[in-house]
Amino acid sequence: MSRAAQIATGVAAAAVIAGLVALASPVFSALGGSGHHPIAHALSVRPSAAPIASPAPTPTTEEASAGCRAEASFSLQGDVAHLLKADAIQDRGSRWGARGEVLSNAAGIFSYVVAPNDNLDSIETRLCFDGWSLARFNHVLGAAIQPDAHLILRPDPALPWIDSYHPYDEVPGVSVVDYTDALYEMGAAVRTQDLDTARAIWSKLVSGHVSPAAQAAATKALDAGDWPVLDQLFP
DSSP states (O other): OOHHHHHHHHHHHHHHHHHHHHHHHHHHHHTTGGGSOHHHHHHHHSOOOOOOOOOOOOOOTTTTSSOOSOOBEEEEETTEEEEEOGGGOOOOOOBTTBOOEEEEETTEEEEEEOOTTOOHHHHHHHHTBOHHHHHHHTTOOTTOOOTTOEEESSOOTTSOOOOSSSOTTOOTTSOOHHHHHHHHHHHHHHHTTOHHHHHHHIIIIITTSSOHHHHHHHHHHHHHTOHHHHHHHOO
8 A cells, every 4th residue: 555545544544533532522521521430420410200290189260260259258346246248158169278178058158177288378269258257256276277177157147256365354464365275175175076075164264254145155055065056156
C-alpha cells in the first residue's frame, strides 16, 4: 500500500473512532464519568413512573358550581333559636370532610350524622348551612365535632335552645368552663342513651343554670326518657 493510501486509511479510521466517541459521550456523561458508580447513578436519573391518583368522590353538578345560592343559619338570642333561610338547606353530595349521613323528616333535611374526619367547612359546603351557627346551636366546642354526633339543622321551634357558653345565671368575670364541659358531657350521655349518667350530670352540674323554659323541658324529658327532646336540648 502506498504511503498516501496509508495516510487516507488512517484518517478515515480516526474519523470513525472520533464519531463513536462522540456518540458514546452523552451516555458516558449521563453515567457520571469514570469517577461515579455507573449503575447507581443511572438509577438516580431514570424517570419515575407517574403517580397513581388516590380515589376521589365524583363531584355532582352542584358541587362543581361556584357554591350555594344561599346559606341557612340560626339566629340565636336568649333561649330562642330562629332558623333563617330554611329553603337553602340541601344535600350537595358526599365529599372529603363531609362523608356523614343526612337524615330527613317530613319538613326536609333534619340532621347530619358526623363521620370520622369530617370538618365544619366541608359540612357547610355540602349542606349550604352556615357552619358557625350550626356548631353553636349544636354545642360544638371550637371546631371539634365528634363522630356519630347529630347536628340538628331543622329543630322543633317549640323547644328552647340552651347556650353552652353562657349559663342563664352567668356572673361577669366568673369562669363558665365547668358549665360548658358539663353540657358537653350531657351531649355525650344523650348520644349513647345513658339516661342514668345524663340525669346525674343534670342534677349536679347543669340544673338551675339554664332558662326556666329549658329547665322545665329538660326535667320533663329526663324524667320520661324522651330521647327526641333530649337530642335537641343536648346535641
